[in-house]
Amino acid sequence: MxxxxxxxxxxxxxxxxxxxxxxxxxxxxxxxxxxxxxxxxxxxxxxxxxxxxxxxxxxxxxxxxxxxxxxxxxxxxxxxxxxxxxxxxxxxxxxxxxxxxxxxxxxxxxxxxxxxxxxxxxxxxxxxxxxxxxxxxxxxxxxxxxxxxxxAEPLAVCLHALNQAGGVTNKRVFVSGVGPIGCLIVAAAKASGASEIVCSDISARALALADTLGASATLLADDEMVSYRTDKGVFDVSFEASGHPSASTRCIDVTRAKGCIVQVGMGGDIPQFPMMTVIAKELRIVGTFRFTHEFTTAVEWLASGKINxxxxxxxxxxxxxxxxxxxxxxxxxxxxxxxxxx
Ligand SMILES: [Zn+2]
Ligand SMILES: [Zn+2]
Known part of the structure; x- marks a missing residue:
């Protein structure tokens, strides 16, 4: 037909x-x-x-x-x-x-x-x-x-990003860039039992949405985040969702030694990549692309109201x-x- x-x-x-x-x-x-x-x-x-x-x-x-x-x-x-x-x-x-x-x-x-x-x-x-x-x-x-x-589809992207980090339960999480994907990462991290979720963005409007979706604290992107850099950084997992090269460098600074950075935003190359810091802090930097079985999980989470x-x-x-x-x-x-x- x-x-x-x-x-x-x-x-x-x-x-x-x-x-x-x-x-x-x-x-x-x-x-x-x-x-x-x-x-x-x-x-x-x-x-x-x-x-x-x-x-x-x-x-x-x-x-x-x-x-x-x-x-x-x-x-x-x-x-x-x-x-x-x-x-x-x-x-x-x-x-x-x-x-x-x-x-x-x-x-x-x-x-x-x-x-x-x-x-x-x-x-x-x-x-x-x-x-x-x-x-x-x-x-x-x-x-x-x-x-x-x-x-369902954007949430599936975020659930795959969480899985690429090895999960976030009881972990301190940083989300850099809270457009729709960053905000859904916040919601998914909260639903997964992250102990703390700190967000940064250049837009106060985006930060207000992140707050609604479950952020513990929100910072404007020009904040130096001094207290989060102490002792080699405090976050177990950082999600870079802005795609801005300077934001990737910031994630490397605020993620603790042995921590994980998930690059979600599709940005350009970092002009002066701080390779020495990655080596010395033994960071894991991983990409994330689309999703596999997470699509079905996303449908379930939305259907059950686990995430709004x-x-x-x-x-x-x-x-x-x-x-x-x-x-x-x-x-x-x-x-x-x-x-x-x-
Ligand atoms: Zn999409
Ligand atoms: Zn194939």
Missing amino acids: TITTHSCVVKGKQAVDVVTQTVDYSGKGTLIKVLRGGICGSDLHYYQHGRVGNYAIKMPMVLGHEVIGTVEQSDSPKLQPGQKVAINPAKACGECQYCLADESNQCLAMQFFGSAMRQPHVDGGFTQYKVVETSQCIPFAASLDERVMVF PLPLFSGEYSYREVDEALQFAGDKHHASKVQLVF
């Missing part, structure tokens, strides 16, 4: 459009009617700059990787029509060395929604109808707040107003997470 769908397509820098496309459903996989989706930093980058890092838009691509929907039809009896699902935007091959080692976020043939990393680009979820693998659908109860469940992300919800637009929605989402003085309704 062939269905008509309206999709939010980016064609290059500052060029986004709602276009009519068709979807073919053969009965294999699951046909989803998309309910809503969250606008993420990468969607904004494709819109504002026509690229994310090295990956430029070379052909029209449907945006969006944070989406939920209802099942229209599925090849699995477990997914009945009308069932609400969060959609895992990561489609790994299941066959490469990383997939076989349960490290599917490093899949050599990853197809991730709304990503220009590969040619042809992988279309995203900002569309009315989409066919996905049945395994990408994580069911949730119809009574739950849809605005909350849209946070709604303070980060800044408003919603019809998909027909995707241009306005992206402009508002890009206004960091007023917007955190903006959602599109389909």
Whole structure:
């Protein structure tokens, strides 16, 4: 069967459009009617700059990787029509060395929604109808707040970051940069039993949100953090989520010897990397990229109310107003997470 769908397509820098496309459903996989989706930093980058890092838009691509929907039809009896699902935007091959080692976020043939990393680009979820693998659908109860469940993907990113640190239970935690991801790390660390969560950011508005989500203390980014540098630093784990090179250096200063720094923000290289400090303090610096099984955990945590992300919800637009929605989402003085309704 062939269905008509309206999709939010980016064609290059500052060029986004709602276009009519068709979807073919053969009965294999699951046909989803998309309910809503969250606008993420990468969607904004494709819109504002026509690229994310090295990956430029070379052909029209449907945006969006944070989406939920209802099942229209599925090849699995477990997914009945009308069932609400969060959609895992990561489609790994299941066959490469990383997939076989349960490290599917490093899949050599990853197809991730709304990503220009590969040619042809992988279309995203900002569309009315989409066919996905049945395994990408994580069911949730119809009574739950849809605005909350849209946070499954960014929360999964944060849960993976916590796992990369080896967990944060009873640990002193520093979060550098509290945009939506930094704030969700705060909430996840609090729910995981961190003993202290200190945050820094250049924005007082961002810090107020971090406070609401569970921070123990908030500091403006120009604070010297003198008391946190004593005795080789005080934090067991630091999450650098601002992407600013100077913030990475600060994390190295305030993390205790033998501690761990998780680099979450995608920043540039650090001009004068303090390698000697890393060696002498025996720091572990680890990257974190997307997620694996954490997506299902994120759906569970949101469904159970273990985390309430709604303070980060800044408003919603019809998909027909995707241009306005992206402009508002890009206004960091007023917007955190903006959602599109389909
Ligand atoms: Zn995202
Ligand atoms: Zn693979």
